[in-house]
Amino acid sequence: MKLVRFGLKGAENPGIVAADGTIRDLAGRVPDFEGEGLTPAALDKIRAIDPMSLPAAPAGARIGPCVARIGNFIAVGLNYADHAAESNLPVPKEPVLFNKAPNCLAAPNDDVVIPPGSVKTDWEVELAIVIGKTAYHVSEADALSYVAGFAVCNDLSERAWQTEGTGQWVKGKAAPGFGPLGPWLVTPDEIADVQKLDMFLDLNGKRVQTGNTATMVFGAAYLIHYISKFFQLDPGDVITTGTPPGVGMGMKPPVYLKPGDTMRLGIAGLGEQSQTVIAYPG
Template structure:
């Protein structure tokens, strides 16, 4: 099952993708793709609906993030060994966690608006997962039970503020529009193995990133068990899991985003994002 949110920013409606690819309006059934809707019982309720009985979303409707602004938008750094190498950093012995401000979240095809004075904004195609039921001190064997589904995240990053300057990752990761999420929330039953998904990112038609979640250092199961040792995760929380090599920072010479660029991101089974880059 593929769930979406469509409509103007701040006024999105919940939707479901029908077998023919059309988006159907779920607003007569649920208020949003959040809370108890993301629980196993809530998702089963939506599975029982024939999407063709629901009204179609307006043609060409904007897609928002596939879940609304969460309590927690967490990310994992250097979670691919080859990306750590291109960044000139050692392979971590345990997951590196940081926050992206929830206000960085935007729709999958919304413009990425460069931060004022940004000189080193970069791209990162990532697999993200969304929590469906509260998770705290979760054993690894129960980890997947707490996932509602998966989606794409572009972990846009301002490298000067992240690594140089005072080197605080949250500063370089949290600008408005620096966290496109979606297009779909694909429920866990449709993803047989989250550690076997191909990933790509193109910049202006040129392939920059090609990877697979199979090369993650810490997989989805391990991440849930690890993160839930330190904090309580609640329905709707988003965890984005790291990026394969091919980011602009790692190129020789480095390449960074500029106004007029276009990014296209794919993760196998999770659809596509397309963002234009615009000046502040």
């Protein structure tokens, strides 16, 4: 299934993409896509509904974030060897973890706002994992059974805040809107192999990132297993899994986002995002 949320910001309805490509409205039939609304039982309830029996979303409806709310928003750094190289950092021997603020969550096609004081806002196309059932000390072999779905994430970053001064990655990753997620939440049965997905990001119409999840240092199943050793993952938690090379920080000279820039990014089978960069108002 391809699950989606649509409507005005803060008032989105849950929906499903029907076989004909139309978005169908699930409001009133199932809970919104957060917490218990993402468990296996909740998804099975959706599977039992014929999408064509549902009303269609209004034509041109805004697409919201594919989940309504995030508990933990966990990110993995340097998870592609070639990205580590462009960052002048060693390939990690175990996953590098940090948090994004849950209110980083943003819609896939809404404007990206450069935070006040930012001078080095950067882009990162990433595969995101959305957890569907409580995971604590799970095995790598069973890890993917804990997944509600996969989605595209743009792990936006402010590199000066991340790496300069006292550093700390969370400072450069947690601004409002720094986690566009969607357009769809794609259930695992739709993905033949999550470790064989092409991914890309275009800046102002020019391809800057090209990659494939096959080159991840640590795959999706291992990441769930590894993270669950340290704390409990709950339904609705998001893990964003690292980016291939081609970020602005790695260019010579570096290139950072400025008002008027556009980004288009996507992952095979998971859809695409399209964003325009704007200045912070006021």
